[in-house]
Amino acid sequence: MKFERLPFIMKNLIRYQATMKENDWNKGFDLLRSIEFQEGVYKTGPMFFSMEPAENEPRYRNFEFFMPVNFQVEGE
Template sequence: MKIENRSLIFENVITYQTTQLRKDWQEGFYKMEEIMLAEGIYQSGPTFFSVEPERGEAKYGNFTYYLPINNPVQIKEESEFGFQERFHISEAFVLRQADEAKDFHVALEKIQQHAEEKDIAIKDTFYCVLLEVFDDYMIDLYVPLKTEGEA
């Protein structure tokens, strides 16, 4: 498994945020499916999510799920969903998981080790992009690099 340096950019993204058990990471995808069906929204890219550590609670994480769509939409203020015109990570370490490691936490440890060896600071938040390939899923794990002066 090769670690690469890439960016990640999507236009017109529906978002959903929640704090939940890390082991339940798939739950947010059901919410994204709900809004697609209810609103007749057309998905234009892979669904992905970010996980930010929950302070003092290793089993939990702050999750944001992202659904790229074809056109901008208006989201009601009282909705549990949000809308972002543009999602952009300028630079991140990326590791594609195929058959080797289905658990993205294993891939995260490899990226953390790689960053330490290269003496490059990375952020605590990471992103998992789910790619559907022949009725199976692969995960691209993105860990953004810290910019100079970023704590």
């Protein structure tokens, strides 16, 4: 089987960053799903996240959640 290294490009990506306990990781996805209803958008691909240790907080992690949507959404 041959593998190729290609860029992973998604337009109109909503990103949410949070520091939380590792066991609470699903709360980020819950928030993104609620944005679908609030903003009237729908997801156009898989939701995914990254996680890394939080500085000086051994029980917490820094999370970054991503959700591709059908059009651009303004936000903070």
